[in-house]
Amino acid sequence: SYVIDNQALVTPVLSQMQASNIATTITELSSFTNRFYTTTGGSDASNWLKQKWAGMATGRADIAVTQFAHTGYNQKSVILTITGTDNPSEVIVLGGHLDSTIGNTGETSRAPGADDDASGIASMTEVLRSMIANGYKPRRTIKMIGYAAEEVGLRGSQAIAQNFKANNVNVVGVMQLDMTNYKGSANDIYIYTDYTDSAQNTFVGNLITTYQPTLTIGYDKCGYGCSDHASWTAQGYYASMPFEASFTQDNPYIHTVNDTFANSGGQANHSLKFARLAASFAIELGSDGA
Numbered sequence: 264s265y266v267i268d269n270q271a272l273v274t275p276v277l278s279q280m281q282a283s284n285i286a287t288t289i290t291e292l293s294s295f296t297n298r299f300y301t302t303t304g305g306s307d308a309s310n311w312l313k314q315k316w317a318g319m320a321t322g323r324a325d326i327a328v329t330q331f332a333h334t335g336y337n338q339k340s341v342i343l344t345i346t347g348t349d350n351p352s353e354v355i356v357l358g359g360h361l362d363s364t365i366g367n368t369g370e371t372s373r374a375p376g377a378d379d380d381a382s383g384i385a386s387m388t389e390v391l392r393s394m395i396a397n398g399y400k401p402r403r404t405i406k407m408i409g410y411a412a413e414e415v416g417l418r419g420s421q422a423i424a425q426n427f428k429a430n431n432v433n434v435v436g437v438m439q440l441d442m443t444n445y446k447g448s449a450n451d452i453y454i455y456t457d458y459t460d461s462a463q464n465t466f467v468g469n470l471i472t473t474y475q476p477t478l479t480i481g482y483d484k485c486g487y488g489c490s491d492h493a494s495w496t497a498q499g500y501y502a503s504m505p506f507e508a509s510f511t512q513d514n515p516y517i518h519t520v521n522d523t524f525a526n527s528g529g530q531a532n533h534s535l536k537f538a539r540l541a542a543s544f545a546i547e548l549g550s551d552g553a
């Protein structure tokens with residue numbers, strides 16, 4: 264339910280999360296020449312993330328990391344699963360996309376994609392690290408997904424959301440993290456209201472006011488399916504997308520060689536807000552029994 268009643272489990276995980284760890288992951292991911300869905304870098308980045316997450320999960324028998332192969336291109340999506348203790352059939356999804364682009368992206372094209380979307384992957388990774396450090400075990404299942412091929416039409420998330428629907432996976436909530444580190448606007452977190460679920464968006468706002476009360480909230484619309492949340496909504500699942508800025512003030516460097524960590528401020532303080540929001544979302548929902 265959307266009742267916020269797991270403070271004892273959420274607060275310690277949030278307090279341990281650090282911007283410096285998010286910065287490290289953004290730097291690592293944006294150091295691949297590019298992460299385009301058809302290049303060597305795109306495949307290498309997928310394999311790198313699988314190994315990173317698997318290494319972090321060492322010793323946790325309830326955590327598995329797999330790759331989801333897509334037809335027509337080599338880049339695989341990465342799926343980390345924390346199997347729930349006593350309510351595992353109900354699933355929470357945190358997502359971000361692995362790929363990067365500068366438009367027509369070839370093998371040697373430089374597409375760092377630091378904000379779009381290394382920042383989202385890095386935010387999720389810090390959620391994982393802190394959950395493990397705190398020995399947090401969810402009752403429901405939590406999945407963290409690095410989608411392939413978002414930039415070319417939400418293709419990775421579309422395939423995964425369709426697969427989950429076809430297999431009747433009971434996903435109770437999805438949060439998309441795409442572009443979390445460029446503070447382009449006055450408010451801290453912008454909740455996007457199109458191609459998302461309004462009741463879940465209200466819950467997301469309440470999570471921010473409860474766990475990060477100093478942050479301010481804005482609302483906006485993309486006007487189209489602007490990231491992977493739209494793939495889940497299309498399948499009838501509840502999705503939300505908290506975003507870095509208002510629609511007209513998003514990171515102007517995206518999809519260029521200049522989407523660098525330095526051009527996002529050289530620190531990950533903005534991303535930390537989204538990482539903490541994602542952690543509170545996953546733990547509040549993940550700690551509910553059947």
Ligand SMILES: N[C@H](Cc1ccc(I)cc1)C(=O)NO
Pocket residue numbers: 379380413414441484485489490506508509510511513517
């Ligand atoms: N289309 C999105 C970028 C994007 C998403 C939301 C907003 I507001 C502005 C821009 C993209 O490139 N995702 O990878």
Ligand SMILES: [Zn+2]
Pocket residue numbers: 379414517518
């Ligand atoms: Zn993009």
Ligand SMILES: [Zn+2]
Pocket residue numbers: 360379380413441442490
């Ligand atoms: Zn993106």
